[in-house]
Amino acid sequence: MRYGRPQVRSTRSPLTEEEKQNKPKVTKAFLRRILSYLLPYWPRLALVFAAIILSSLLGLLPPLLSGRIIDDGLLGRDFPLLVQLILLSFIVLIIANLINVLENYLTTWVAQHIIYDMKNQMYDHLQQMSHRFFTNNHQGDIITRMTTDINGVQSVVVGTLTRLVSNTIILVTTFAALVQKNWLLALISMIIVPLFILPTNQVGNRRWSLTMAKQEQTDASNQLFNETLSVSGQLLVKLFTRESKEYAKFEKINREITRLSIREILVGRWFRVIFDTFTNMGPMIIYLAGGFLMIKMGSGLTVGDITVVVALLGRLYLPVNVLLTIQVDIIRSLALFSRIFEYFDIPVEIKNSPQAIVPKECAGTIVFEHVSFHYEGKPVLKNINLTIEKGKSVAIVGPSGTGKTTLINLIPRLYDVTGGRVLLDGQDVRDLDLNFLRQNIGMVAQDTYLFNGTIRENLHYANEHAQEEDLIRVCREANIYDFIRTLPDGFDTLVGNRGLKLSGGEKQRLAIARVLLKDPKVLIMDEATSSLDSLSESLIQEAIEPILKGRTSVIIAHRLSTIMAVNDIIVLQEGEIVQQGTHWELLKEDGLYKLLYETQFKIALEDLEHR
Template sequence: MELRPGITKRSGWSFLSEKEKINRPKITRELLLRIGSYLKPYWKQMLLVVATILMSSVLSIMPAVLTGRIIDEGLIGRDLNLLVRLLLISLAVTLGANLIGVLESYLNTWIGQHITYDMRNSMYRHLQSMPHQFFTTNHPGEIITRMTSDISGVQQLITGTLTGILSNIITLGVSLVAMYQKNWILATISIIIVPFFTLPTKRVGKARWSLTREAQARNDEVNGILNETLSVSGQLLVKLFNREEAEITRYEVANHQMIRLNIRERMAGRWFRVILGTFASIGPMLIYLVGGLLIIRYGSDLSVGDITVLVALLSRMYSPVNSLMGIQVDWIRSMALFTRIFEYFDLPVDIASDQNAVVPHSAQGNINFSHVDFAYEPDRPILRDVSFSLESGKSIAIVGPSGSGKSTISNLIPRLYDVSKGSITFDGIDVRKLDLGWLRQNVAIVTQETYLFNGTIRDNLLYAKPMAMEDELVSACIKANIYDFISKQPIGFDTLVGNRGLKLSGGEKQRISIARALLKDPAVLIFDEATSSLDSISEQLIQKAIDPLISTRTSIIIAHRLSTILAADEILVMKEGRIAERGTHTDLLEAGGGYTELYETQFSGALEPRE
């Protein structure tokens, strides 16, 4: 959650707005059960971890217990042989505890890595199922943060927090048992200070929670800046507008805020550790004082070794208590991370295949829009009562000014978005009832902004059909009017295209995009402003590729340039989300309406219709 502008940064919960205070995550039973569901598949490994922690904790206090005998029987009793044996036993026990600790560390790491592996896979699968609108409305930096650093932070809960709690509780319990076996009076006195350790914890936890949320929001902002300005398109814009220094300043400000918050978050609660350290030093003093009184004044049978053992065990006991206080703060931080992750997991998948989705045996490509309304936002309608039909094998062109709804029509057919009202049918079946994978397999869109992956031409073509044979690649490229170019390259289809295809010209990228679409062998082929950003020569080459295609398969051509749509069987003229005119090129010119105005503006009679 991001802070609202103007919120004053003070201590405690003042970091949060009133809305954030109301909606702040709570550690509930449901949340803990949900977290536990990720641990459940690894319960056997977790039991083994508990066993190693128990063995390690017992063995780790043995040297402290043996110290009493070393002092009393070995040193004071002047028994060299016993002293050597006790020292060797102490060394062996320490080595054993350390080896078990290595096994515990490995198991912790293994479990943590596998849980984050599961979560990343689940998150990636969930994000892949999100509608297109999710990616157009959410910041890419935030999405990447949830996928990477948030889920990576979960591993700390497994490898540090959970096992730390178990380890410290077991060590604390074993130490207490050993202390009471020595002397119940000194054991009781030594632990009376423990309650003071917990006093500042609640306030520190709240402050750190708020700092964690704000620091993560700043991290999202930094990732967003990096994603925008270090991408190919972003860098081009930065350079062309001479905005390097402005972007550096923007990044440095955001980075400074993130670092400052990270420091404050990590320092939250450190002040009360000073108090804890002071309290911890009082315990040994009390043992020496009371133990001395018991021996000197009351003739107790306590030995110097016993008092030394109690002091050593006390340090073993206070260390887990101190760690548990820190773990509580880390626990709160981990809960904040889990809450952020679950927020994404709980996002509804608005566009998906119905359970009883229809999977036709074949596709003809008959498209019908019936009284379709659509709006990205409720108060901003894009399409209003749009109705038209496109028969299999026919072509239709859609023209009109920017913002009239042309591209929206193409996005509705493969259900990148769903209609707000009305219906769209594909071969007589409502697209919402068709299997989504089948529908999108039979619709191909060539967009204005061609996206190529940073690989070879072959890699980008095979993205449409991974098992395509060489002759299929050649055939698609010939139809797309790009094979001559590919064949002239030293390594042909294995030529690298560069990041986003920057090693190729705009026309070459666009024709590869057309070939890639053809490899799908779609029933419906859509060209969405496919030539609007190209020079006249590239446009002519692409037009030579498009013209034969629209004469042989169901096609929709969306364009600003009327030169690209003259061969269509019918032309729709869009205006303010409605179909204002429709007909052939000749009919529309004779009508003398908006289409005639567009035509005369672009060509002034220089272009004649093609036969």
């Protein structure tokens, strides 16, 4: 443990008004919950505290030995003793520093394993969240809880907890040593404490306000980066020739950040000047008081005693400063755990029944019985009754916002019904094992998502054991194989972030191939051909019937190619089935389907006839 002048650490910022208002409610249950993460590692934590105590006690020896070095060694002119005392001080210092290394290793080890446990628990918990959770919460907030918040636990264990314990022990042991040496000088040494408490708080407040102002400008800068330096943003800037305007906007923000940074740094430097001034006043006062007691009062104090008191002052002031501001760290540490627990406490909405059924096989018959669904109190689906026989295909059409996507999301239990039930082969899907249910359902979403990897890796996500011939087969079925063959790296071609290197049609055909590789009994396609150009649509049209053959298929369709291939068409309007039948049957009725056909499908039909 170092002695002499204390190290100046950056002042911790005070609590904001928002932090004060949102302080977590500390209860026994809350504290027990925090301790539950520490208890598995209590043997190592016990070693940490033992190391802190031992290090604090050993840290007292060099200052105390310095008194004997001066009185007995130097003034007593005993050179052998002087050498022994210096060697002893050196050995003690090495041992104390080695113990500090051990303490840092142990606290880091414990912190990292707590983070490991919490991240595993959080990831597992998030994986069980319903689709509703991910649509209602910002992705950035979810990632922040998973990374920044949990990583912050290390600062709680390594920082707040150990700093509280170590500084308390250092303060107690140092003050006890001062009193033992000379109680009057010990009291005098405390006079200087109020002189640096006040500027510490004032500078902390000022620095915090500057930091917050700079953070606001930094946020604005990051927002500008995200908007203007992304692929889509840059395209927009160029097309509207806004380069100079955006540069002027950034230059203004950057200039303000520079100005605030300079002020923030200077505030810190002035604080260090003030801190150094006041902490150096302590030894001067001790020299003055000690000299007065020795010279004027005939006290038994020695030069060595005064030197010991001065050396111990450095161990006294820093712990006082730390403990005066430790409340901020404690509140923020508790708030950190509160944010983490907030996510842990979100109930798992979609989960397996305790007696989940795992049938031997899936035939694929789907039945909706009086199904209704409400979202945040708003009715989305109303009394839906529908039977889809195994191996048959159904297209769902209707205006936007009528509940088409919600209806198909009920089949794999991305949501659960709020009324009625959905049956698969006569079993309520809520009673089926989730893995069994979803393994037998393949879904192609409108917003095709590809991982930033190769075509092969994206296909293998559906079936990691698939062979090369399997990949070729499904890609032929989805009419994407001829395109893949033209690529220099074939299946090992990188698709880029979210498949950015592929066109919309190529991504969707690849997504269809990926689902086919899964070979599901039930195939769900949510406007899966909506992004295809005319050529791609033609390719899918050629393949759509063999894709649907032998599978129960439910398709949200805006494309004529899909509608013409299905066995039945369901027309939804305001969450209700208003028409049902084949394409030609529905055209004979003066209903919504005929209107959709006239305004949406007929143009596509005429386009096909003229090819």
